[in-house]
Amino acid sequence: MRILLWHVHGGWTDAFVRGGHDYLLPTLPERGPWGLGRGGRDWPTSAIEIDPATMRGEPVDLVVLQRLEEFERAEAMLGRRLGSEVPAVFLEHNTPKPAAVTTRHPFADRTDIPIVHVTHFNRLFWDNGDAPTVVIEHGIPDPGYRYSGRIGRSAFVANEPVRRSRMVGSDLLPDFAAAGGIDLFGMGVAELPAALGLDPVQVSPVGELATKELHAAIAERRLYLHLARWTSLGLTLLETMHLGVPVVVVQATEAARAVPPGAGFISTNIDELVAATRVLLEDRDAATRLGLAARETVVERYGLDRFLRDWDELAIDLVERRRRKGRPITAAAVAARTAGVESHGWKE
Numbered sequence: 001m002r003i004l005l006w007h008v009h010g011g012w013t014d015a016f017v018r019g020g021h022d023y024l025l026p027t028l029p030e031r032g033p034w035g036l037g038r039g040g041r042d043w044p045t046s047a048i049e050i051d052p053a054t055m056r057g058e059p060v061d062l063v064v065l066q067r068l069e070e071f072e073r074a075e076a077m078l079g080r081r082l083g084s085e086v087p088a089v090f091l092e093h094n095t096p097k098p099a100a101v102t103t104r105h106p107f108a109d110r111t112d113i114p115i116v117h118v119t120h121f122n123r124l125f126w127d128n129g130d131a132p133t134v135v136i137e138h139g140i141p142d143p144g145y146r147y148s149g150r151i152g153r154s155a156f157v158a159n160e161p162v163r164r165s166r167m168v169g170s171d172l173l174p175d176f177a178a179a180g181g182i183d184l185f186g187m188g189v190a191e192l193p194a195a196l197g198l199d200p201v202q203v204s205p206v207g208e209l210a211t212k213e214l215h216a217a218i219a220e221r222r223l224y225l226h227l228a229r230w231t232s233l234g235l236t237l238l239e240t241m242h243l244g245v246p247v248v249v250v251q252a253t254e255a256a257r258a259v260p261p262g263a264g265f266i267s268t269n270i271d272e273l274v275a276a277t278r279v280l281l282e283d284r285d286a287a288t289r290l291g292l293a294a295r296e297t298v299v300e301r302y303g304l305d306r307f308l309r310d311w312d313e314l315a316i317d318l319v320e321r322r323r324r325k326g327r328p329i330t331a332a333a334v335a336a337r338t339a340g341v342e343s344h345g346w347k348e
Contacts, residue, residue, distance in 0.1 A: 005064040007036040011235040015139045017047040019308045026052045052077045063088040083112030087318040091116045096126045119254035139307020146219035147244035153181040155221040157236045160188040162195045169227025179278040219243045223280045241298035246290035263297040
């Protein structure tokens with residue numbers, strides 16, 4: 001197939017483009033949010049940079065939308081209507097905002113373009129209206145077991161943690177700093193210690209690293225802190241578990257499903273999480289055992305093969321229906337084909 005999508009979320013796209021299709025990535029000379037292309041990533045040759053100006057009338061089997069503005073841009077680029085003339089899905093990466101349970105999804109009134117949620121939590125909390133919905137959970141290219149834990153400090157990863165403070169849980173860092181040192185990774189972490197009134201030695205900004213460098217750095221730290229209150233399941237948490245790093249996790253959103261008992265310390269009680277952090281910082285052997293359990297869990301549930309297989313099944317359903325019938329897709333029409341598929345069954 002030929003699948004059109006913009007390079008929006010690098011971590012998610014890194015997994016998606018490893019399937020068996022051609023992935024068309026709009027590319028502009030200035031790059032930027034509407035023409036990033038491959039973005040310098042080491043992706044398969046099937047991830048193809050294309051000039052949006054040359055795509056009118058070109059064959060495209062499926063469009064994966066990730067931002068509301070992409071709908072009009074894709075229709076103008078292709079010269080065809082999405083949903084009726086070209087199959088499309090809206091990939092929802094985020095939890096609903098501003099209200100947790102009453103926010104209606106922008107595609108809720110469309111029955112011809114399914115909403116694909118990346119977590120079961122997201123599908124449950126968004127008001128999806130009459131739109132057909134499906135969950136395809138994340139898949140991670142396995143970086144392999146890398147844990148050493150030789151640096152007796154916690155790792156915390158967040159982009160713009162000052163602006164997104166309570167959402168990503170960076171406001172909780174003073175509590176965890178009482179258990180031991182913390183190293184900060186991501187965009188905009190340099191301003192965080194001052195914003196929280198913390199010693200930059202105790203809570204030390206490292207900065208934004210390339211994926212491989214970030215994996216290596218986290219694997220050297222004793223544990224990983226995932227403190228988000230209200231965000232979709234972070235890929236860094238899953239990547240960290242793949243590395244064999246033990247995790248201490250706020251029990252919110254999809255994290256409760258991703259980190260089952262025995263695969264990490266997870267709680268809504270901050271005192272319990274701080275105590276667990278202190279234990280892991282002091283006991284490297286215990287940290288190693290917990291990290292191995294985390295890796296075993298995440299490899300089974302969030303493997304790349306399962307992720308790509310789920311997307312293949314969905315894409316085939318959409319494309320075959322468009323070719324045979326040429327009419328809008330509904331949940332009822334494809335229920336028989338997807339019955340019994342736990343990971344991404346359709347839901348009206």
